[in-house]
Amino acid sequence: MGVLVKKVELSWLDRTYVWPVMKGMGITFQHFLKQLFTPTAKRFTIQYPDMKKEMPSGYRGLHELKRFEDGAIKCVACFMCQEACPARCISIEAEEFSDLNITQGFEEKRPAKFSIDMLRCIYCGMCEEACPKDAIWLRKDYEVAAYDRLSMQFGKWDLMNTYTEADGKESISQDPTPSVPRRTIAL
Protein backbone atom coordinates (compact mmCIF):
# COMPACT_ATOMS: atom_id res chain seq x y z
CA MET A 1 0.00 0.00 0.00
CA GLY A 2 1.43 3.25 -1.05
CA VAL A 3 1.48 6.24 1.18
CA LEU A 4 0.44 9.55 -0.32
CA VAL A 5 2.95 12.23 0.54
CA LYS A 6 1.56 15.72 0.22
CA LYS A 7 4.14 18.05 -1.20
CA VAL A 8 3.86 21.50 0.22
CA GLU A 9 4.30 24.19 -2.36
CA LEU A 10 6.22 27.06 -0.79
CA SER A 11 5.68 30.58 -2.03
CA TRP A 12 8.74 32.53 -3.14
CA LEU A 13 8.59 34.50 0.10
CA ASP A 14 8.79 31.30 2.13
CA ARG A 15 11.61 29.99 -0.03
CA THR A 16 13.81 32.97 0.81
CA TYR A 17 13.96 31.50 4.31
CA VAL A 18 14.41 34.96 5.76
CA TRP A 19 10.73 35.76 6.11
CA PRO A 20 9.75 32.44 7.81
CA VAL A 21 12.65 32.90 10.21
CA MET A 22 11.35 36.33 11.13
CA LYS A 23 7.85 34.92 11.61
CA GLY A 24 9.28 32.24 13.90
CA MET A 25 11.22 34.82 15.86
CA GLY A 26 8.01 36.79 16.27
CA ILE A 27 6.33 33.75 17.77
CA THR A 28 9.14 33.04 20.20
CA PHE A 29 9.31 36.69 21.22
CA GLN A 30 5.59 36.69 21.90
CA HIS A 31 6.08 33.72 24.20
CA PHE A 32 9.03 35.46 25.83
CA LEU A 33 7.06 38.63 26.55
CA LYS A 34 4.02 36.70 27.72
CA GLN A 35 6.07 34.69 30.16
CA LEU A 36 8.07 37.72 31.28
CA PHE A 37 5.00 39.71 32.24
CA THR A 38 3.07 36.86 33.81
CA PRO A 39 3.27 36.99 37.60
CA THR A 40 4.93 33.96 39.15
CA ALA A 41 1.68 32.67 40.64
CA LYS A 42 0.03 32.45 37.21
CA ARG A 43 2.81 30.64 35.36
CA PHE A 44 2.50 27.00 34.40
CA THR A 45 5.47 26.01 36.51
CA ILE A 46 4.64 25.30 40.13
CA GLN A 47 7.76 26.15 42.13
CA TYR A 48 7.42 23.22 44.45
CA PRO A 49 8.71 24.02 47.91
CA ASP A 50 7.21 27.51 47.74
CA MET A 51 4.04 26.62 45.91
CA LYS A 52 2.07 23.39 46.10
CA LYS A 53 -0.21 21.84 43.59
CA GLU A 54 -3.90 21.52 44.39
CA MET A 55 -4.57 17.85 43.78
CA PRO A 56 -7.74 16.85 41.89
CA SER A 57 -10.67 15.47 43.85
CA GLY A 58 -10.44 11.69 44.10
CA TYR A 59 -6.67 11.81 44.52
CA ARG A 60 -5.48 9.08 46.85
CA GLY A 61 -2.70 10.17 49.15
CA LEU A 62 -1.79 9.62 52.77
CA HIS A 63 -4.39 7.93 55.03
CA GLU A 64 -6.23 9.46 57.92
CA LEU A 65 -8.01 7.66 60.71
CA LYS A 66 -11.17 9.64 61.47
CA ARG A 67 -12.33 10.37 64.97
CA PHE A 68 -15.48 11.48 66.79
CA GLU A 69 -15.78 14.90 68.31
CA ASP A 70 -14.67 13.70 71.71
CA GLY A 71 -11.53 12.24 70.18
CA ALA A 72 -12.64 8.62 70.15
CA ILE A 73 -11.49 6.67 67.13
CA LYS A 74 -14.22 5.78 64.62
CA CYS A 75 -12.54 2.50 63.76
CA VAL A 76 -14.17 -0.54 65.28
CA ALA A 77 -11.33 -2.94 64.42
CA CYS A 78 -13.45 -5.06 62.10
CA PHE A 79 -10.39 -6.01 60.01
CA MET A 80 -12.23 -5.32 56.75
CA CYS A 81 -9.49 -3.00 55.51
CA GLN A 82 -6.79 -5.43 56.47
CA GLU A 83 -8.56 -8.11 54.47
CA ALA A 84 -9.18 -5.83 51.50
CA CYS A 85 -5.65 -4.54 51.32
CA PRO A 86 -3.94 -6.03 48.23
CA ALA A 87 -0.50 -4.96 49.43
CA ARG A 88 -1.12 -6.33 52.94
CA CYS A 89 0.33 -3.25 54.54
CA ILE A 90 -2.31 -2.79 57.26
CA SER A 91 -2.01 -4.63 60.54
CA ILE A 92 -4.51 -4.20 63.36
CA GLU A 93 -4.64 -5.41 66.93
CA ALA A 94 -8.06 -5.12 68.48
CA GLU A 95 -9.02 -4.47 72.06
CA GLU A 96 -12.19 -4.11 74.05
CA PHE A 97 -13.15 -1.07 76.02
CA SER A 98 -16.08 0.39 77.84
CA ASP A 99 -17.14 3.19 80.04
CA LEU A 100 -18.90 0.67 82.20
CA ASN A 101 -17.24 -0.83 85.20
CA ILE A 102 -15.56 -4.18 85.36
CA THR A 103 -18.51 -6.05 86.77
CA GLN A 104 -20.83 -4.86 84.01
CA GLY A 105 -18.44 -6.15 81.32
CA PHE A 106 -17.06 -4.69 78.04
CA GLU A 107 -19.21 -3.68 75.12
CA GLU A 108 -17.12 -1.89 72.49
CA LYS A 109 -14.18 -2.83 70.22
CA ARG A 110 -11.44 -0.66 68.83
CA PRO A 111 -7.87 -1.01 67.52
CA ALA A 112 -5.17 -1.05 70.16
CA LYS A 113 -2.62 -0.89 67.40
CA PHE A 114 -3.30 0.18 63.83
CA SER A 115 -0.24 0.40 61.65
CA ILE A 116 0.20 0.99 57.93
CA ASP A 117 3.50 0.26 56.25
CA MET A 118 3.71 3.27 53.90
CA LEU A 119 6.57 1.65 52.00
CA ARG A 120 4.27 -1.20 51.03
CA CYS A 121 1.09 0.77 50.53
CA ILE A 122 0.13 1.25 46.88
CA TYR A 123 -2.48 3.93 47.63
CA CYS A 124 -5.20 1.98 45.86
CA GLY A 125 -7.93 3.14 48.24
CA MET A 126 -9.34 -0.36 48.84
CA CYS A 127 -9.29 0.18 52.60
CA GLU A 128 -11.41 3.29 52.17
CA GLU A 129 -13.86 1.30 50.01
CA ALA A 130 -14.01 -1.58 52.47
CA CYS A 131 -14.50 0.41 55.65
CA PRO A 132 -18.08 0.09 56.94
CA LYS A 133 -17.66 2.98 59.38
CA ASP A 134 -15.95 5.54 57.12
CA ALA A 135 -13.13 5.49 59.61
CA ILE A 136 -10.21 5.46 57.16
CA TRP A 137 -9.90 8.07 54.43
CA LEU A 138 -7.27 8.72 51.83
CA ARG A 139 -6.36 12.40 51.75
CA LYS A 140 -4.90 14.56 48.96
CA ASP A 141 -1.54 14.90 50.67
CA TYR A 142 1.34 13.34 48.77
CA GLU A 143 4.47 14.32 50.68
CA VAL A 144 5.19 10.91 52.19
CA ALA A 145 8.94 10.63 52.56
CA ALA A 146 11.37 9.95 55.36
CA TYR A 147 15.03 9.41 55.97
CA ASP A 148 14.71 5.85 57.26
CA ARG A 149 12.44 2.84 56.91
CA LEU A 150 11.20 2.93 60.50
CA SER A 151 9.64 6.36 60.08
CA MET A 152 7.55 5.01 57.26
CA GLN A 153 5.71 2.68 59.65
CA PHE A 154 2.69 4.82 60.56
CA GLY A 155 1.01 3.84 63.83
CA LYS A 156 -2.43 4.57 65.16
CA TRP A 157 -1.57 7.97 66.59
CA ASP A 158 0.41 9.01 63.54
CA LEU A 159 -2.59 8.26 61.37
CA MET A 160 -4.99 10.06 63.69
CA ASN A 161 -2.83 13.14 64.12
CA THR A 162 -1.40 13.63 60.63
CA TYR A 163 -3.91 16.30 59.69
CA THR A 164 -4.60 17.94 63.02
CA GLU A 165 -2.70 21.08 62.11
CA ALA A 166 -4.14 21.39 58.61
CA ASP A 167 -7.68 20.87 59.86
CA GLY A 168 -7.30 22.93 63.04
CA LYS A 169 -7.99 19.95 65.27
CA GLU A 170 -6.39 19.16 68.56
CA SER A 171 -3.56 16.67 68.56
CA ILE A 172 -4.32 13.69 70.78
CA SER A 173 -2.28 10.77 71.95
CA GLN A 174 -4.74 9.01 74.21
CA ASP A 175 -8.19 7.51 73.81
CA PRO A 176 -10.85 9.32 75.82
CA THR A 177 -11.95 5.98 77.25
CA PRO A 178 -9.30 3.77 78.82
CA SER A 179 -9.06 0.21 77.65
CA VAL A 180 -9.18 -1.16 81.21
CA PRO A 181 -12.52 -0.22 82.77
CA ARG A 182 -12.54 2.08 85.71
CA ARG A 183 -12.82 0.30 89.00
CA THR A 184 -15.87 1.61 90.71
CA ILE A 185 -16.31 0.51 94.27
CA ALA A 186 -19.64 -1.22 94.41
CA LEU A 187 -20.73 -1.47 97.91
Next chain:
Amino acid sequence: MDKLASLLHTTPAIAWMVAKLVIVFGGVFSLAALWTWVERRGSAMIQDRIGPNRAALFGKIKIIGLAQPLADGIKFFFKEDLVPHDANKALFWLAPFLALVPALMGFAVIPFGRSFMSGGQEYHMALLDPGNGMGLLYPLAIGGMAVYGVLVAAWSSNNKWSILGGMRASAAMVSYEIGMSLAVVTIFMTAGGYDPSEVINAQGHLPWAWNVVRQPLGFIVFFTCMFAETNRLPFDFAEGESEIVAGFNTEYGSMKFSLLALAEYCHLMTASALMATLYFGGWQVPFVQNPAVMLSVLSFLVKMLFFAWVFVWIRWTLPRFRYDQLMHLGWKVMLPLSMANLVFHAWRMSQGH
Protein backbone atom coordinates in the same frame (compact mmCIF):
# COMPACT_ATOMS: atom_id res chain seq x y z
CA MET B 1 43.73 60.80 33.63
CA ASP B 2 46.94 62.85 34.06
CA LYS B 3 46.52 62.95 37.83
CA LEU B 4 45.85 59.25 38.03
CA ALA B 5 48.90 58.51 35.89
CA SER B 6 51.23 60.67 38.00
CA LEU B 7 49.81 59.02 41.08
CA LEU B 8 50.82 55.64 39.69
CA HIS B 9 54.19 56.96 38.42
CA THR B 10 53.41 56.11 34.82
CA THR B 11 52.65 58.06 31.70
CA PRO B 12 48.99 58.73 30.88
CA ALA B 13 49.31 56.53 27.82
CA ILE B 14 50.28 53.48 29.88
CA ALA B 15 47.66 54.14 32.55
CA TRP B 16 45.00 54.47 29.87
CA MET B 17 46.21 51.28 28.21
CA VAL B 18 45.92 49.36 31.48
CA ALA B 19 42.48 50.83 32.12
CA LYS B 20 41.36 49.84 28.64
CA LEU B 21 42.70 46.31 29.10
CA VAL B 22 40.76 45.90 32.31
CA ILE B 23 37.61 47.44 30.86
CA VAL B 24 37.65 45.52 27.60
CA PHE B 25 38.75 42.05 28.66
CA GLY B 26 37.13 42.19 32.08
CA GLY B 27 33.99 43.56 30.52
CA VAL B 28 33.78 41.00 27.76
CA PHE B 29 34.56 38.19 30.16
CA SER B 30 31.93 39.18 32.70
CA LEU B 31 29.38 39.85 29.95
CA ALA B 32 30.09 36.37 28.61
CA ALA B 33 29.52 34.90 32.08
CA LEU B 34 26.36 36.94 32.44
CA TRP B 35 25.19 35.78 29.04
CA THR B 36 25.18 32.15 30.15
CA TRP B 37 22.51 33.25 32.59
CA VAL B 38 20.71 35.35 29.98
CA GLU B 39 20.71 32.40 27.64
CA ARG B 40 19.24 30.05 30.22
CA ARG B 41 16.63 32.49 31.45
CA GLY B 42 15.81 33.70 27.95
CA SER B 43 15.38 30.22 26.58
CA ALA B 44 13.21 29.36 29.55
CA MET B 45 10.98 32.36 28.97
CA ILE B 46 10.72 31.56 25.25
CA GLN B 47 9.63 28.04 26.10
CA ASP B 48 7.17 29.20 28.80
CA ARG B 49 9.41 27.91 31.58
CA ILE B 50 11.04 29.83 34.41
CA GLY B 51 14.73 28.97 34.29
CA PRO B 52 17.39 29.23 36.98
CA ASN B 53 16.02 31.60 39.59
CA ARG B 54 17.00 29.97 42.85
CA ALA B 55 20.75 30.54 43.15
CA ALA B 56 21.12 32.91 46.07
CA LEU B 57 24.02 34.78 47.60
CA PHE B 58 24.69 33.45 51.11
CA GLY B 59 21.51 31.43 50.75
CA LYS B 60 19.41 34.55 51.13
CA ILE B 61 19.72 37.18 48.42
CA LYS B 62 17.94 35.84 45.34
CA ILE B 63 18.34 38.45 42.61
CA ILE B 64 16.26 36.68 39.96
CA GLY B 65 18.91 33.98 39.89
CA LEU B 66 21.74 36.32 38.87
CA ALA B 67 24.10 34.42 41.16
CA GLN B 68 23.79 31.39 38.89
CA PRO B 69 26.99 32.05 36.86
CA LEU B 70 28.87 32.47 40.14
CA ALA B 71 27.50 29.20 41.46
CA ASP B 72 28.35 27.48 38.17
CA GLY B 73 31.88 28.85 38.29
CA ILE B 74 32.44 27.67 41.85
CA LYS B 75 31.02 24.27 40.97
CA PHE B 76 33.30 23.95 37.95
CA PHE B 77 36.35 24.82 40.03
CA PHE B 78 35.66 22.03 42.48
CA LYS B 79 35.03 19.35 39.87
CA GLU B 80 37.61 16.69 39.25
CA ASP B 81 39.92 17.70 36.41
CA LEU B 82 40.17 14.55 34.33
CA VAL B 83 42.48 14.05 31.38
CA PRO B 84 41.69 10.90 29.40
CA HIS B 85 44.38 8.28 29.44
CA ASP B 86 45.10 8.23 25.72
CA ALA B 87 44.66 11.94 25.12
CA ASN B 88 47.46 14.14 23.90
CA LYS B 89 48.01 15.83 27.24
CA ALA B 90 49.77 19.00 26.11
CA LEU B 91 47.23 19.82 23.40
CA PHE B 92 44.37 18.76 25.64
CA TRP B 93 45.45 21.41 28.15
CA LEU B 94 46.18 23.98 25.46
CA ALA B 95 42.85 23.68 23.60
CA PRO B 96 40.62 25.69 25.97
CA PHE B 97 43.07 28.58 25.80
CA LEU B 98 43.30 28.29 22.02
CA ALA B 99 39.53 28.62 21.97
CA LEU B 100 39.31 31.46 24.48
CA VAL B 101 42.18 33.70 23.42
CA PRO B 102 41.10 34.35 19.80
CA ALA B 103 37.55 34.94 20.97
CA LEU B 104 38.76 37.68 23.32
CA MET B 105 41.47 39.07 21.06
CA GLY B 106 39.09 39.90 18.25
CA PHE B 107 37.63 42.60 20.46
CA ALA B 108 40.92 44.49 20.71
CA VAL B 109 40.49 46.56 17.59
CA ILE B 110 36.83 47.48 17.98
CA PRO B 111 36.21 51.06 19.17
CA PHE B 112 33.62 50.98 21.92
CA GLY B 113 33.24 54.75 22.24
CA ARG B 114 34.15 58.11 20.79
CA SER B 115 37.77 59.25 21.10
CA PHE B 116 38.20 62.18 23.47
CA MET B 117 40.80 64.84 24.25
CA SER B 118 42.14 65.32 27.74
CA GLY B 119 45.19 67.34 28.78
CA GLY B 120 46.26 67.93 25.20
CA GLN B 121 46.32 64.24 24.43
CA GLU B 122 43.84 62.18 22.47
CA TYR B 123 42.48 59.01 24.05
CA HIS B 124 40.96 56.30 21.92
CA MET B 125 38.30 53.92 23.13
CA ALA B 126 39.84 50.84 21.56
CA LEU B 127 42.73 48.69 22.69
CA LEU B 128 44.58 49.25 19.42
CA ASP B 129 44.58 52.88 18.32
CA PRO B 130 43.15 53.69 14.89
CA GLY B 131 45.74 53.79 12.16
CA ASN B 132 47.52 50.69 13.40
CA GLY B 133 47.51 49.26 9.89
CA MET B 134 45.51 46.14 10.75
CA GLY B 135 42.06 47.58 11.20
CA LEU B 136 39.16 45.20 10.77
CA LEU B 137 41.34 42.66 8.99
CA TYR B 138 42.60 41.79 12.45
CA PRO B 139 39.36 40.41 13.95
CA LEU B 140 38.76 38.48 10.72
CA ALA B 141 42.22 36.94 10.92
CA ILE B 142 41.81 36.18 14.60
CA GLY B 143 38.37 34.74 13.90
CA GLY B 144 40.09 32.30 11.55
CA MET B 145 42.27 31.22 14.47
CA ALA B 146 39.16 30.20 16.41
CA VAL B 147 38.98 27.05 14.30
CA TYR B 148 42.10 25.82 16.06
CA GLY B 149 40.43 25.88 19.46
CA VAL B 150 37.67 23.55 18.34
CA LEU B 151 39.86 21.35 16.20
CA VAL B 152 42.66 20.96 18.76
CA ALA B 153 40.15 20.22 21.52
CA ALA B 154 38.55 17.58 19.33
CA TRP B 155 41.74 15.99 18.08
CA SER B 156 43.62 15.91 21.34
CA SER B 157 40.88 14.14 23.27
CA ASN B 158 41.33 11.01 21.11
CA ASN B 159 37.63 10.34 20.85
CA LYS B 160 35.66 9.48 17.72
CA TRP B 161 32.71 11.69 18.55
CA SER B 162 35.00 14.56 19.36
CA ILE B 163 36.90 14.33 16.13
CA LEU B 164 33.66 14.07 14.13
CA GLY B 165 32.31 17.18 15.80
CA GLY B 166 35.57 19.07 15.48
CA MET B 167 36.00 18.23 11.79
CA ARG B 168 32.42 19.18 11.03
CA ALA B 169 32.64 22.44 12.92
CA SER B 170 35.96 23.46 11.42
CA ALA B 171 34.70 22.66 7.90
CA ALA B 172 31.66 24.84 8.54
CA MET B 173 33.72 27.68 9.98
CA VAL B 174 36.20 27.66 7.13
CA SER B 175 33.56 27.56 4.40
CA TYR B 176 31.49 30.35 5.92
CA GLU B 177 34.52 32.56 6.35
CA ILE B 178 34.64 33.20 2.59
CA GLY B 179 31.11 34.54 2.35
CA MET B 180 31.66 36.62 5.45
CA SER B 181 34.92 38.09 4.20
CA LEU B 182 33.37 39.07 0.88
CA ALA B 183 30.54 40.82 2.72
CA VAL B 184 33.08 42.70 4.80
CA VAL B 185 35.16 43.58 1.74
CA THR B 186 32.12 45.36 0.32
CA ILE B 187 32.05 47.53 3.42
CA PHE B 188 35.76 48.29 3.14
CA MET B 189 35.17 49.27 -0.45
CA THR B 190 32.32 51.67 0.23
CA ALA B 191 33.93 53.09 3.36
CA GLY B 192 37.24 53.58 1.58
CA GLY B 193 39.35 51.97 4.28
CA TYR B 194 39.44 49.07 6.65
CA ASP B 195 40.10 50.89 9.86
CA PRO B 196 37.11 50.59 12.20
CA SER B 197 37.08 54.31 12.91
CA GLU B 198 36.92 54.99 9.17
CA VAL B 199 34.10 52.50 8.77
CA ILE B 200 32.20 54.14 11.61
CA ASN B 201 32.79 57.68 10.39
CA ALA B 202 31.70 56.70 6.89
CA GLN B 203 28.39 55.52 8.32
CA GLY B 204 27.65 58.73 10.20
CA HIS B 205 25.04 59.33 12.82
CA LEU B 206 21.90 58.97 10.70
CA PRO B 207 20.39 55.48 10.94
CA TRP B 208 19.45 55.40 7.23
CA ALA B 209 23.07 55.95 6.28
CA TRP B 210 24.23 52.94 8.23
CA ASN B 211 25.50 49.96 6.31
CA VAL B 212 22.54 47.81 7.30
CA VAL B 213 20.31 50.06 5.14
CA ARG B 214 22.86 50.53 2.39
CA GLN B 215 23.78 46.87 2.12
CA PRO B 216 20.95 44.74 3.54
CA LEU B 217 22.06 41.74 1.52
CA GLY B 218 25.57 42.00 2.89
CA PHE B 219 24.16 42.27 6.38
CA ILE B 220 22.09 39.11 6.01
CA VAL B 221 25.10 37.20 4.69
CA PHE B 222 27.40 38.49 7.41
CA PHE B 223 24.82 37.83 10.11
CA THR B 224 24.26 34.26 8.95
CA CYS B 225 27.97 33.59 8.66
CA MET B 226 28.51 34.85 12.19
CA PHE B 227 26.32 32.03 13.47
CA ALA B 228 28.50 29.51 11.69
CA GLU B 229 31.63 31.29 12.92
CA THR B 230 30.58 31.25 16.56
CA ASN B 231 29.19 27.70 16.30
CA ARG B 232 25.80 28.83 17.53
CA LEU B 233 22.64 26.92 17.14
CA PRO B 234 21.24 26.87 13.66
CA PHE B 235 24.75 25.84 12.62
CA ASP B 236 26.20 24.28 15.77
CA PHE B 237 28.17 21.41 14.36
CA ALA B 238 30.77 21.16 17.07
CA GLU B 239 28.16 19.63 19.31
CA GLY B 240 25.11 17.48 18.78
CA GLU B 241 23.61 15.42 21.58
CA SER B 242 21.64 13.13 19.33
CA GLU B 243 24.48 12.07 17.05
CA ILE B 244 27.92 12.74 18.56
CA VAL B 245 27.30 13.12 22.30
CA ALA B 246 28.76 16.50 23.28
CA GLY B 247 30.97 16.78 20.22
CA PHE B 248 34.35 18.43 20.59
CA ASN B 249 34.09 18.83 24.36
CA THR B 250 32.93 15.30 25.17
CA GLU B 251 36.09 14.55 27.16
CA TYR B 252 36.28 17.92 28.84
CA GLY B 253 35.23 18.54 32.40
CA SER B 254 35.77 20.92 35.24
CA MET B 255 37.24 24.36 34.52
CA LYS B 256 38.48 23.30 31.08
CA PHE B 257 34.93 22.67 29.95
CA SER B 258 33.88 25.93 31.52
CA LEU B 259 36.58 27.76 29.55
CA LEU B 260 35.37 26.18 26.32
CA ALA B 261 31.82 27.25 27.11
CA LEU B 262 32.98 30.75 28.05
CA ALA B 263 34.97 30.94 24.83
CA GLU B 264 31.75 30.41 22.90
CA TYR B 265 30.10 33.30 24.72
CA CYS B 266 33.15 35.55 24.35
CA HIS B 267 33.06 34.76 20.65
CA LEU B 268 29.40 35.68 20.64
CA MET B 269 30.21 39.04 22.27
CA THR B 270 32.98 39.76 19.77
CA ALA B 271 30.73 38.78 16.88
CA SER B 272 27.95 41.10 18.07
CA ALA B 273 30.47 43.92 18.56
CA LEU B 274 31.68 43.37 15.00
CA MET B 275 28.13 43.41 13.73
CA ALA B 276 27.41 46.66 15.56
CA THR B 277 30.60 48.23 14.23
CA LEU B 278 30.27 47.13 10.64
CA TYR B 279 26.55 47.51 10.04
CA PHE B 280 25.05 49.62 12.81
CA GLY B 281 27.39 52.56 13.07
CA GLY B 282 29.46 51.36 16.03
CA TRP B 283 29.35 53.93 18.80
CA GLN B 284 27.32 56.44 16.75
CA VAL B 285 24.21 57.62 18.54
CA PRO B 286 21.25 58.00 16.18
CA PHE B 287 20.54 61.66 15.29
CA VAL B 288 23.26 63.03 17.61
CA GLN B 289 26.12 64.72 15.78
CA ASN B 290 28.87 64.62 18.40
CA PRO B 291 27.68 62.51 21.31
CA ALA B 292 29.19 62.72 24.78
CA VAL B 293 31.75 60.00 25.41
CA MET B 294 29.65 58.06 27.92
CA LEU B 295 26.62 58.31 25.64
CA SER B 296 28.60 56.83 22.76
CA VAL B 297 29.82 53.98 24.97
CA LEU B 298 26.25 53.35 26.07
CA SER B 299 25.05 53.36 22.49
CA PHE B 300 27.69 50.83 21.50
CA LEU B 301 26.83 48.65 24.50
CA VAL B 302 23.13 48.71 23.68
CA LYS B 303 23.77 47.70 20.07
CA MET B 304 26.19 44.97 21.06
CA LEU B 305 23.94 43.51 23.73
CA PHE B 306 20.99 43.63 21.36
CA PHE B 307 22.87 41.46 18.88
CA ALA B 308 24.04 39.18 21.65
CA TRP B 309 20.38 38.77 22.56
CA VAL B 310 19.49 38.11 18.92
CA PHE B 311 22.02 35.26 18.99
CA VAL B 312 20.16 33.76 21.93
CA TRP B 313 16.78 34.48 20.37
CA ILE B 314 17.65 32.81 17.07
CA ARG B 315 19.09 29.83 18.87
CA TRP B 316 15.81 29.07 20.58
CA THR B 317 13.71 29.76 17.50
CA LEU B 318 15.32 27.74 14.73
CA PRO B 319 15.91 24.01 14.43
CA ARG B 320 19.37 22.77 13.53
CA PHE B 321 20.54 22.36 9.98
CA ARG B 322 21.70 19.08 8.60
CA TYR B 323 25.36 19.03 7.58
CA ASP B 324 24.70 18.87 3.83
CA GLN B 325 22.12 21.64 4.16
CA LEU B 326 24.73 23.75 5.91
CA MET B 327 27.27 23.18 3.16
CA HIS B 328 24.63 23.85 0.51
CA LEU B 329 23.69 27.11 2.20
CA GLY B 330 27.28 28.14 2.69
CA TRP B 331 28.67 27.44 -0.76
CA LYS B 332 25.65 27.72 -3.04
CA VAL B 333 23.71 30.51 -1.39
CA MET B 334 25.84 32.65 0.90
CA LEU B 335 28.91 32.82 -1.31
CA PRO B 336 27.04 33.82 -4.52
CA LEU B 337 24.94 36.29 -2.55
CA SER B 338 27.91 38.05 -1.05
CA MET B 339 29.63 38.03 -4.45
CA ALA B 340 26.55 39.59 -6.01
CA ASN B 341 26.57 42.15 -3.22
CA LEU B 342 30.21 42.93 -3.89
CA VAL B 343 29.72 43.27 -7.65
CA PHE B 344 26.58 45.37 -7.23
CA HIS B 345 28.29 47.85 -4.93
CA ALA B 346 31.38 47.94 -7.12
CA TRP B 347 29.13 48.78 -10.09
CA ARG B 348 27.34 51.48 -8.08
CA MET B 349 30.67 53.02 -7.07
CA SER B 350 31.82 53.00 -10.67
CA GLN B 351 28.64 54.90 -11.56
CA GLY B 352 29.73 57.57 -9.13
CA HIS B 353 27.28 57.09 -6.26
